[in-house]
Amino acid sequence: MTAPIRIATDRFGLGAIPGETLPGDLRGWLTSQLRQFDPAPAALGSRTARMAELARILPTRVANNRLKREGNQAEQDAALASNRELGEDIRRAHAEAVLARLRVATASATPFAERLVHFWSNHFSVSMQKVLVGSFVADFEFSAVRPHVMGNFRDLLRSAVLHPAMLQYLDQNISIGPSSPLAGRYRRLQGLNENLGREVLELHTLGAGGGYSQADVTELALALTGWTVAGLGGGGIAREIDWAPGEAGFLPAAHEPGRRTVLGRNYAEDGQQQAVAILRDLALHPSTARHIATKLARHFIADDPPAAAIERLQRAYQDSGGDLPSVYAALIDEPEVWRAQRTKIRNPWDWMVATNRAVGVERSARLAELSPGLLQQMGQSVWRVDSPAGWGDTAQDWAGSGALLTRVEIASLVARRVGNVADAAALAREVLGDALHSTTSDAIDSVTEQPLRLALLFASPEFQRR
Numbered sequence: 001m002t003a004p005i006r007i008a009t010d011r012f013g014l015g016a017i018p019g020e021t022l023p024g025d026l027r028g029w030l031t032s033q034l035r036q037f038d039p040a041p042a043a044l045g046s047r048t049a050r051m052a053e054l055a056r057i058l059p060t061r062v063a064n065n066r067l068k069r070e071g072n073q074a075e076q077d078a079a080l081a082s083n084r085e086l087g088e089d090i091r092r093a094h095a096e097a098v099l100a101r102l103r104v105a106t107a108s109a110t111p112f113a114e115r116l117v118h119f120w121s122n123h124f125s126v127s128m129q130k131v132l133v134g135s136f137v138a139d140f141e142f143s144a145v146r147p148h149v150m151g152n153f154r155d156l157l158r159s160a161v162l163h164p165a166m167l168q169y170l171d172q173n174i175s176i177g178p179s180s181p182l183a184g185r186y187r188r189l190q191g192l193n194e195n196l197g198r199e200v201l202e203l204h205t206l207g208a209g210g211g212y213s214q215a216d217v218t219e220l221a222l223a224l225t226g227w228t229v230a231g232l233g234g235g236g237i238a239r240e241i242d243w244a245p246g247e248a249g250f251l252p253a254a255h256e257p258g259r260r261t262v263l264g265r266n267y268a269e270d271g272q273q274q275a276v277a278i279l280r281d282l283a284l285h286p287s288t289a290r291h292i293a294t295k296l297a298r299h300f301i302a303d304d305p306p307a308a309a310i311e312r313l314q315r316a317y318q319d320s321g322g323d324l325p326s327v328y329a330a331l332i333d334e335p336e337v338w339r340a341q342r343t344k345i346r347n348p349w350d351w352m353v354a355t356n357r358a359v360g361v362e363r364s365a366r367l368a369e370l371s372p373g374l375l376q377q378m379g380q381s382v383w384r385v386d387s388p389a390g391w392g393d394t395a396q397d398w399a400g401s402g403a404l405l406t407r408v409e410i411a412s413l414v415a416r417r418v419g420n421v422a423d424a425a426a427l428a429r430e431v432l433g434d435a436l437h438s439t440t441s442d443a444i445d446s447v448t449e450q451p452l453r454l455a456l457l458f459a460s461p462e463f464q465r466r
Helices: 003-012 026-036 047-070 073-107 111-123 131-135 137-148 153-161 164-169 181-185 195-204 214-224 235-240 272-283 286-300 307-320 324-333 335-339 348-359 361-368 371-377 401-418 424-435 438-445 450-458
Strands: 227-229 248-250 260-262 265-267
Touching (some): 003 026, 003 424, 026 111, 026 324, 047 131, 047 137, 073 111, 073 131, 073 137, 073 361, 073 371, 111 137, 131 164, 137 153, 137 164, 153 195, 153 272, 195 214, 214 260, 260 272, 265 272, 286 307, 286 324, 307 324, 307 335, 324 335, 348 371, 348 401, 348 450, 361 401, 371 401, 401 450, 424 438
Antiparallel strands (some): 260 265
């Protein structure tokens, strides 16, 4: 395996598959994946089933919480027990969704496209660390992100920001316009919450240095009032909502009336379309183009990417009006990607997927059920990030001595789990190619126990990088 092939399989993709023969035109192979990508593989299940489960869980939880506040002791005890069962249901559904995500990534014939899904899901992070968000996180990636990865950023932005997982994660579901009709009717409602407005500007679009002010945060937050989620609680908001539990929607009575001004541009009072119009303009802003270009360059080129590469990606974004396949095409053609040294550290998710792909789909089935727990041990539980900023994307986030030691221990466990591989040395040559160092090959050759030989491959410095 030559350096260009390694860049195609590891840097753009999710790791080499033994026996896979790539075409001579690597750039054409990567480009073809943008057309062949399946946004809704059967393994991920249907949104109808996910929303039906939410329609069962959410009203039950609301009723239980009311009993915990107002019921007698027996009713309170029953409500607590019921909530524990619901929590187990949420965790079980989460584990099943993580396994489905892993299986799709392991078997994917469009690994570049799948990496882009993971990139954007991390860009628009939501987390199970808020209990009820756990009910929505899989649907967020599967229904809000995947369908728009090959479209325009404005559509991806709207889909992600206005998905029930994001609205609940960043407290938009309890944000009420201070002068809205709902605030007038229910004086005890909490009022304006700026979390979503702030993160849209700082994380999702313009970036921390993108030229916005606190006044812009407040104005966007006011424009977003009215967007909420059904089935999350009782009280005044719940009594006004008339759509299905778990679904996002716009409640006019909670919307702050009036014109808004964001980044010097005025937006007329237009109900739910006011926030949508602001999001559309943010998607086209030069600072957004710069922010997205920088993050893509950091992910695909280097922790500190060359300024010229960022500028070329930014130009592709702006010239195309945020058309993402045009940006991906510029990334594929970017000279710095193909010149880049193998310095990007695989985060735990990347490492786990690459390991599964290396051992093959059949053997990876033995490993898959352990993977969620192993990812947690390595510090990257899927959809359980600590911050709306998402998981870090540099070596300092994943290459600490403690983290690498844990990875070595897990490499040994993985090797024992998947069983004997006929020739670990041959596998090392196949998945690492000319990146395989003599130190690693000598170490593999020095032992006879097959699981240990395999562990040495998965724990090798070369396998930690892409």
